[in-house]
Amino acid sequence: CGGGQLPCVNMAVFVDDEPVFRYSTGYADVATKKKASLDTIFRIFSMTKCITSTALMILFERGHINLDDDISKYIPEFANVQVYKTGTSLSNLESMRARGPVTIRHLMTHTSGLTYGMWGEHPMEKIYQEHLYTDTWLFDYTLEELVKKLAQLPLLFHPGDHFTYGLSVDVLGYIIQVVSGVSYMDFVKKEILLPLGMKDTGLYVPKSKVNRVATLYSTGEANGFGLTPDADVVQARGLGELPNLHMPGG
Template identity: 45%
Template sequence: MHTTDPASVGFDPRRLQRVKEAMQRYVDRNLMAGIITLVARHGQVVHLEKVGWMDRENNKEMSLDAIFRIYSMSKPITSTAVMMLFEEGHFRLGDPVSRYIPAFKDMKVYQPRGNADYDLVPARREITIRDLLTHTAGLSYGFDERSPVDELYREKVWKRMDTDPDVKLETMIEAIASLPLAHHPGEAWRYSMATDVLGYLVQVVSGKPFEVFLEERIFAPLGMKDTGFYVPEEKASRLTAVYGPAEGGGLKVIDSATDSSYLRKPKVASGGGGLVSTTADYLRFAQMILNRGILDGTRLLAPKTVELMMMNHLPGNGRKPDEPFNGFGLGGSVLLDVAGSQGYGSAGNWGWGGAANTWFWVDPREDLLGILMTQYMPGFVLPVTEDFKNAVYQALDA
C-alpha cells in the first residue's frame, strides 16, 4: 500500500513516529502480541506500521496483509447495508420491525418485582428499525452476569448457537424475538444483538442471503477482497491468533490461528460480530464513509445518508451510559464532548470497535481516519485505542 509524505497533509513526521513507538511498548511489555495501525488524511495514507507477531507460537511476525476477526466492527458494515436499502425505499426508519419480521410483534418487557421474581408487561410501542440501528430496542447480548434477561440470552441464543447443528440466521433471530426486552423500546441505550437482527432484515427485504448481499453490494464494489464471514483455505496462513492475559502475567492463546472456527464457514452470518477483514479492506470501507458515501467513483450511500448516520440519535440527544461523552448514531458512536473524553478528537467523530480491540474512527472535521488492528481479549481493558488516537492527534500541525 502506498503511503504519502505526512507533511504534505498536515502531519509532523517526527511526531507521527510516536504512534509506532506507543504500540511497540504494548508488545515490549508483553501486553499484546502484535498490532497494525493506519492513519489517512485527505484520502492519503500517511502512516501504516506493524509491530510484534500475528502468531507468536509459530514464530510468524505481524504482516500487513494479516486477517483479523473484527467482531463488532462488523456492525457499521451491516448498518451501511440497511441504509442502502432505506435509500432504495424498501422501508422507513420508523417502521415497526414486525412488519418485516413478524416474530417481533407483541413484545414483552422484563419488569422486576423487587426480589428474584419478575413480570412480563406489554411493550409500550413496537421496536422500529431505527431502534435496532441505535441499540435502543430493548434487546440485549448476554454479557451482563447480573441480568435475568441476559441469562436467557445465554441459555436460549448462545447455547443454541453452540449446540444446534441446524441453527441458521432465521432461527437465531426467532430465538431473540422470543425473549423479553430489557426495557421499553426507545427508552434507553443497551448494547445488544440488534445488529444481528438487522442482518436478517437485510436478508428478508433484499431477498438474498445476508452474506451474498454484503459481497455483491459492499465488498465487491469497494474492492474488499479479504472480508467475509470466514477465512478460505487459500488464505488460512494469514489469519492471526487471538491472545488474552495469562495467569501470572504475559499472554496466552485464546483462539489459535491454525485451528480457529473462523477457518470454517459459519452456520450463521452474524451481522453484529461475524466478519473477518484486513487493514487494507477496512480502510476502503472507512474512507467511503469519510468521503460521504463514495470511494473511487463508486457510490454506496448518498452524502445526506452518511450525514444522518453520523448524527446522535439517542433520545433527548442523550449519551451512552458507559461513555457519557459519546452519543450514538446509526451504526456507530458519535463524539459529542471532546473535553469530557479526556483525550483528543473532534466533535462529530464516528466509529466503533470490536471485541478483540480492533477499532476505527473517522473525523470529518479534520478529514482524517484511523484504524487499529490487533487480536487481544477482553476488549478495551487496556487503553491501546486511546493511546493510538492521542498519538495521532498530537502529530497534526496543520
C-alpha cells in the first residue's frame, strides 16, 4: 500500500479452521484518508460464484437435482436451445438447433455456451448488449426475468464444446430458487450464511452499514489504481467470512 499500488489490504490466516492472524492496512478511501479495517465492506464480484455453487451442491447432496439434468427441467424456456450461426444483431441473427441440452454440469463448468456480452469480438457479445443490458453491467429486471431473457438468445457454441466465462452461474442461482421454492438469497442465507455466522453478508448493504463500504478502485492508472463505478459488495474478513453478494454469478 505504501508504494501506491494498492489502496488497502485485508488478510487472514487460518490453521485447522481457526483464525490465527488477521491484519488490515491502508485506506478504505484514499481521498479522505479513511482507514480500512477488518470490518470494511468490499465488493467481491465473481467470488459470489463459489457461494452459488455451494448452494447448488447442497441441493445435489439432498437428492433434489442431478448434475447432468437438462436445465429445461427447471427452466422450460431452455428447451430446444439454439446455437449462433450468423448475424451481427438481433435483426439479422440466424441460429441452429444445439446438438444437445444445456445441463447443470455445463453451467457449473462454464461450458454452457452462455457468455457475459462484455468481452471479445464475437457478434454475440454485441447481441447480448442489445438484448440484456440497460448499461454496462446493469440489469433492470429480476433474476427470473434475466434468465428468461437469456434463454431467448442462441448460445455461442454447442453445450460442452468450449469454455466461456459468463452468466452460467446466474442461471444456477435461478435453478436454486425453482428447486428450493424460496428466493436465492433466502436459501443462501439459511443454508450457508447464518450457519457460518456471516452476519454482514447479503445482496445489498443496508443504510446502517454504508459508511463501512470501501471506495472501488481499479488498476491501470499512473499511480497504480483509479476510481471505478460501484458494483457488488461484501464484508472483508477473508474467506473465513465472505463478503456481500449482488447477483448469484457476480
